Amino acid sequence: MKRLILPGLLVLLVVFHINSQSNNPNYKISYDQRIKELLSKMTLEEKIGQFNQLSNPYHKTGPGIKSERNESFDEMVANGQIGSFLNVLGVDETMRLQKIAIEKSRLGIPLIFGYDVIHGFKTIFPIPLGESASFDRAVMEKSARIAAIEAAANGLHWTFAPMVDISRDPRWGRIMEGAGEDVYLGEQAAKARVHGFQGDDLSWDNTIAACAKHFAAYGASFGGRDYAAVDMSERMLREVYLRPYKAAVDAGVATFMSSFNTINGVPASGNRWLQTDILRGEWGFDGFVVSDWNSLGEMIYHGNVESEYDVGFRGVDAGIDMDMEGRIYINQVKQLLIDNKITISQIDEMAGRILLIKFRLGLFDNPYQYCNKQKEKELTMHSNHLSASRDGAKRSIVLLKNKNKILPITGKVKRIAVIGPLSNDKDAPLGNWRGNATPNSAVSLLEGIRNIAGNKYEILYSEGCRLLNNKENSFASPVLINNNDRSGFKKAVAAANKADIVVMALGETAYMSGECRSYADISLKGLQLELLREIKKTGKPVVLTIFSGRPLVLTDAVDHADAILNCWLLGSESGNAIADVLFGDYNPSGKLPASFPYHVGQIPVFYEQLSSGRPYDPKPDSLTSKYRDIPNAPLYAFGYGLSYTTFKFTDLKLSAEKISMKDKLTINVNIKNTGEYPGEEVVQLYIRDVVGNGVSRPVLQLRGFEKIMLAIGESKEVTFTITPADLAFFRLDETWGPEKGKFQVFIGNSSDNLPLKGEFELME
Numbered sequence: 001m002k003r004l005i006l007p008g009l010l011v012l013l014v015v016f017h018i019n020s021q022s023n024n025p026n027y028k029i030s031y032d033q034r035i036k037e038l039l040s041k042m043t044l045e046e047k048i049g050q051f052n053q054l055s056n057p058y059h060k061t062g063p064g065i066k067s068e069r070n071e072s073f074d075e076m077v078a079n080g081q082i083g084s085f086l087n088v089l090g091v092d093e094t095m096r097l098q099k100i101a102i103e104k105s106r107l108g109i110p111l112i113f114g115y116d117v118i119h120g121f122k123t124i125f126p127i128p129l130g131e132s133a134s135f136d137r138a139v140m141e142k143s144a145r146i147a148a149i150e151a152a153a154n155g156l157h158w159t160f161a162p163m164v165d166i167s168r169d170p171r172w173g174r175i176m177e178g179a180g181e182d183v184y185l186g187e188q189a190a191k192a193r194v195h196g197f198q199g200d201d202l203s204w205d206n207t208i209a210a211c212a213k214h215f216a217a218y219g220a221s222f223g224g225r226d227y228a229a230v231d232m233s234e235r236m237l238r239e240v241y242l243r244p245y246k247a248a249v250d251a252g253v254a255t256f257m258s259s260f261n262t263i264n265g266v267p268a269s270g271n272r273w274l275q276t277d278i279l280r281g282e283w284g285f286d287g288f289v290v291s292d293w294n295s296l297g298e299m300i301y302h303g304n305v306e307s308e309y310d311v312g313f314r315g316v317d318a319g320i321d322m323d324m325e326g327r328i329y330i331n332q333v334k335q336l337l338i339d340n341k342i343t344i345s346q347i348d349e350m351a352g353r354i355l356l357i358k359f360r361l362g363l364f365d366n367p368y369q370y371c372n373k374q375k376e377k378e379l380t381m382h383s384n385h386l387s388a389s390r391d392g393a394k395r396s397i398v399l400l401k402n403k404n405k406i407l408p409i410t411g412k413v414k415r416i417a418v419i420g421p422l423s424n425d426k427d428a429p430l431g432n433w434r435g436n437a438t439p440n441s442a443v444s445l446l447e448g449i450r451n452i453a454g455n456k457y458e459i460l461y462s463e464g465c466r467l468l469n470n471k472e473n474s475f476a477s478p479v480l481i482n483n484n485d486r487s488g489f490k491k492a493v494a495a496a497n498k499a500d501i502v503v504m505a506l507g508e509t510a511y512m513s514g515e516c517r518s519y520a521d522i523s524l525k526g527l528q529l530e531l532l533r534e535i536k537k538t539g540k541p542v543v544l545t546i547f548s549g550r551p552l553v554l555t556d557a558v559d560h561a562d563a564i565l566n567c568w569l570l571g572s573e574s575g576n577a578i579a580d581v582l583f584g585d586y587n588p589s590g591k592l593p594a595s596f597p598y599h600v601g602q603i604p605v606f607y608e609q610l611s612s613g614r615p616y617d618p619k620p621d622s623l624t625s626k627y628r629d630i631p632n633a634p635l636y637a638f639g640y641g642l643s644y645t646t647f648k649f650t651d652l653k654l655s656a657e658k659i660s661m662k663d664k665l666t667i668n669v670n671i672k673n674t675g676e677y678p679g680e681e682v683v684q685l686y687i688r689d690v691v692g693n694g695v696s697r698p699v700l701q702l703r704g705f706e707k708i709m710l711a712i713g714e715s716k717e718v719t720f721t722i723t724p725a726d727l728a729f730f731r732l733d734e735t736w737g738p739e740k741g742k743f744q745v746f747i748g749n750s751s752d753n754l755p756l757k758g759e760f761e762l763m764e
Contacts (some may be wrong), residue, residue, distance in 0.1 A: 013095030013222060031359045035352050041107060043080075043192035044334060044344075047351040050083035051329040053114070053290065053322050055328045059087035061116060062293030062325060073097070078104040079113065081330065083354055084158075084322060086114045089436060094155030095371035102367050109355070110363035113370075114158035117208070117538075118433040119143065121150035123385040123572055124442070125698040126396045127431040127513075127549055128163065128189070130568025132179040133641070134395040135682040136707050137192045139369045144196025146385045147435070148208045153379040154436070155370050157361050158209040160257060164244035165214060170594060171224030173517030176432060176549035176569070180221060180593030181606045181638060183240055184702040187247035194251040202254060205369040212248035214259030214292060216274055217241040224603070227260045227518045235695070235730045237263075237379060240608075242278070243329035249283045254357050258320055259512065260298065267302045269295040270314035280319060288321040288353035297326040308332055316342050320351040386573055392602050393570035393577030398590035399642040400554075400564040407563045408584025408644060416453065417460040417499035418446050419492045419535060420506050422547045427575030428507075431549060432514025434735075441572065445505045445545060450577025452583050456588040460499055464492035464535075465527045467509060468639045472723055479512060481526045489534055503543045503582065504561075510569060513549025522600060525554040529560075536560040547577060552594040555635055566592075584644065589680035589707065591641040591750070595634035602630065607638045607696045607751040637752040639684050639702070645675030647682075647710070650757040651717075652747055652756040659724075660739075660763050661738065667720040669747045669756060682707050683718045686746040686754060687727070693739050694732035700751060724762060740764050 028322045039047070042704050054073065055061070076082050077100045088094055091578065094113050102108045103129070119125045125143040134138070142164070151159060163177035166186050179189035199207040217237060221228040232241070245256075256279060258269040268274060279285045296315045299305045305314055312332030323329045362369060379385075409416070422428050422445070423435045429442035443451075446682065450459055469480040506528045511517065523529070536542055544561035545617050546552065549569055558564070565588065567578050580586040597605050612625040616632050626632050653671040659665050671683055685704035689697040704720040722745075727738040742761050748754035 022191070030156050031356060033360065034364070035355045038107065038109070038355060039348050042351070044337070044347070044507070046080040046107065046109070047347050048330055048333045049079070049081040050109070050323050050351045050354045050465065051333065052327070053084040053086060053324045054082055055325045056085065056087040059089070061087060068560065074100055075759050077442065080105045080107065080109065082111065084112045084114060084260060086164040088113055089115065089154060091155045091371045091373050091376045094390045095368060098367050098371065109329055110358055110367040112157045112209075112361065112363065113155060114160060114356055115151065115156050115435070116161070117147050117151045117156070117159035117430065117435050118161045118163070120147050120389070120437065120571060121154065121435040122380045122437060123150060123382070123389050124430050124434050124437045125389050125392050125571045127176045128178055129176045129180055129549065129593060130396045130502065130570060131392060132185060132189050132593040133398050134392065135185070135591050135705055136395055139392045139395055140189055140192035141146070141196040142388055144193045145199070146388055148197045148199070149206045150380050150385065151208050152206050152344075152370055153372065153375040155376070156208060157363065157370060158199055159212045160213060161197070161212050162190055162210065162248070163250055164190040165217070165219035166241050166244065167219030167594070168606040169224035170522055170551040170597065171518050171600070171603060172219060172221065172531075173226065173513045173518060173550070174515055174521070175594065176513045179244070181595060182593065182608065182702050183243050184704070186244035187280040190244045190247045191251040194248050194253045197376050200252065201364070202360040205362070207358055209361060210248075210252035211255040211257050211290065212245055212253045213257035214268070215256050215279070215289070215619045216259060216260050216268060217263055218259040225518045230261045230263045232264070234734070238730045238736065245703065246283055249279075249285050254287045254360065256285065256287065258289060258291050258294055258295055260295050262302055265268055267299045267304055268294075269320055270299050270304065270311075270318045272318045275280060275319035286292060286353070287357055288350070289319060290322040291315070291320050291324045291326065293324050294326040296320060296323050296328045301417070303528055309335065312336055313341050321353050341585060341621070360619070364745070390573035390577050390580070391573050393573055394580045396568060397578065397581050397588050397592050398592055398640075399562065399588040400566055400636055400640075401558065402642055402644070403562045406501065407543060409580065409582050410584075411456070413457065413500045415458045415460060415499045416449065417462070417495040417502045418449055418505070419462050419464050419495060419502055419538075420504045420531070421463055421465055422507060422509070423505035424461065424463065425501075425505075428509045428547055429570050431510050431569035431571070432517065434510070437572070443573055443575035445503070445575045445578055448577070448579035449503065449582065451576060452579040452585070460495040462488065462492040464488050464531045467528065469720055472508065483526055486527060486530075489531060492531065493534055496535045496540050499540060500541065501541045502535055502538075503545060504535060505545050505547060506532065507547035507552065508549055520600070524557060529556055532557060532560045539639050551592070551594050551723060553600055553635070554598050555598055558635070566590075583654060584677070587644045587677050587679040588641070589643060589682065591639050591682050592636055593638070595638050596636040598633065598635040599630045601627070602634065605634045607700055610696045611699050633752070637750055639682070639750040640752065641682070641750070643675070643677075643679045643681065645673055645677040645679040645712070647681045647749065647751075648672045648674045649747055649756050652758050654745065654760055655760045656760065658761045658763050661724050663724075665722040665760055667722065667747070667758070668717055670715055670717050671708060671710065672715040673712055676712065678709070678711045680707055680709050683747060684748055684750065686722045686751065688721070688744040689727065689729070690742040690744060692729070693741065695729070697729070700746065702751070727762060738762060
């Protein structure tokens with residue numbers, strides 16, 4: 001059945017399927033009974049085999065790969081020694097291996113195939129950080145839905161996404177994989193992406209199991225360096241870093257992945273408090289936990305264990321069910337059982353959790369339902385998917401500056417110079433962790449401008465300078481920056497002089513962010529700033545488009561551009577989406593999901609600060625919390641983003657001045673488009689707990705946002721609802737919940753632009 005062609009029938013089937021299975025109380029019981037029966041038939045070796053995940057040795061996504069190219073995976077599968085593969089792609093190969101598992105192994109237990117489908121499989125969407133700038137839950141869910149459809153059509157069952165790590169350090173390369181600095185936005189992104197990947201029922205053949213990662217607090221590593229230690233109070237951990245994981249659990253996420261870092265001295269992959277006490281005990285998670293790439297084995301280097309035997313014990317004891325590319329469990333678990341270090345019940349629980357997800361995926365009932373060559377051909381890079389990629393990309397662009405309203409480009413302009421090392425780059429927009437994308441397949445900025453400009457404008461092009469001295473093609477490649485070759489400057493200046501307006505493309509390549517792509521200097525690299533200054537000297541209006549996987553320090557660039565669009569790394573349709581915004585076919589509506597530092601020395605810089613005993617005072621002689629040489633504030637704050645139109649916020653109304661612990665508070669506000677273009681605005685709701693009864697509370701916390709479309713002159717009322725649960729925190733007595741007291745409410749369109757303020761009191 002082609003479900004995409006028969007939407008009405010699809011809805012009926014979804015309703016029937018959900019009502020007949022997921023909402024049936026006997027549905028899970030039947031799985032439990034089938035798992036119990038299967039475990040009773042399995043040998044110890046077959047149970048341990050379920051814990052073992054190996055990688056395609058020809059597709060490396062981690063260091064020190066242990067899978068050998070001459071190793072007989074076929075034989076291991078037939079012997080029940082492998083429970084899962086990663087980096088095995090395509091219907092042909094996944095079906096071949098699955099047939100061995102079903103037809104040649106003793107019990108016919110299906111394999112599960114996993115892959116890093118982070119922001120698209122073949123059709124690539126904006127990097128997750130960029131997509132989060134859309135502040136649009138539907139956009140985030142839709143991109144994950146399409147990624148799941150394409151991945152499932154290519155034989156995959158499982159993605160190692162979403163990454164829900166909060167990160168307040170843009171030096172960390174993996175900030176590109178998450179939703180940025182804010183807890184509430186991170187929660188909303190986690191729920192949207194989990195539901196997008198998994199749909200309403202995992203047993204459907206166009207859904208894949210999601211994996212919340214990296215548990216936990218990986219985004220808070222010291223110095224913004226990958227794999228480094230994390231150390232923080234339990235209050236900080238619970239109030240900030242754990243909350244998006246809890247949101248993923250509440251959304252029904254199938255699996256979790258442990259992180260590489262230690263947290264408060266204990267490696268996360270050997271941390272029972274995290275994996276068992278909190279995840280399974282407090283939150284009731286019933287899926288399975290997979291290690292990150294050999295993160296179990298790396299405990300030896302952390303120094304908390306002496307041998308792989310000890311590693312195996314710590315992993316089992318913590319609650320790590322599956323070992324990704326480490327060979328620890330398959331070599332150590334049996335001996336641990338013999339030595340009474342672990343019990344058979346622990347082994348059965350681990351195997352049972354993995355089998356449960358395989359049942360939920362429908363693999364026991366139809367192990368080949370993901371192996372359809374026709375779907376693989378028809379659904380991969382479908383035209384509707386590319387259209388959705390373009391739509392999501394344009395909604396993710398953030399307008400940072402628009403001096404004298406030089407954007408959008410109008411008919412008064414006749415010649416446009418497109419300049420910069422990234423202006424005709426077809427690979428950078430794909431970003432890091434780009435699934436199975438074809439290299440150099442994105443629409444470049446130059447192509448996008450030409451596509452829309454047609455014969456109405458003359459387009460001049462000059463690279464100006466190269467960003468790199470080498471041609472990178474993987475996340476493992478070194479970055480060699482061009483700091484010397486200015487031979488293209490003259491041609492670029494000449495092009496600018498002939499033009500009415502200049503569009504420049506500067507920033508980062510795809511592999512200057514992502515795993516192991518941390519940088520101490522996050523300003524424009526190489527000769528880019530120098531080129532920008534030279535072009536600005538021509539006196540022509542300059543529109544700067546920034547390509548990046550992280551917030552950059554743009555302080556030295558701001559004065560040399562009349563308009564700035566932060567374009568992230570937008571995916572397959574990048575150039576078309578940017579051109580949509582440049583020419584006014586779409587009014588930019590993105591907001592920053594993370595603060596852009598004024599200076600790298602401010603990092604970490606974020607809006608959700610605790611108040612100081614000596615609050616900031618800019619007066620030179622004040623002894624307050626501040627820098628003497630730079631501002632405290634970032635260059636661009638969280639939630640910031642301009643539009644081609646303007647909006648006015650009025651008429652803030654709270655439903656009550658006081659509410660009880662059982663009440664809800666409704667907050668209404670009126671928004672009017674007071675400008676010259678139709679446009680979307682992200683209405684942002686922040687709260688402040690004025691007094692925390694022994695615990696200092698942040699000066700601002702995002703607790704709601706709504707994105708609305710307004711025609712010229714149109715007004716709309718936006719309603720938010722606040723419950724006592726939204727006011728909860730880790731209290732002085734180390735319990736979670738709200739406390740009575742006074743609260744302030746702020747409404748605006750950025751964390752640093754909140755014109756409306758109200759107050760209410762929470763009573764017992």
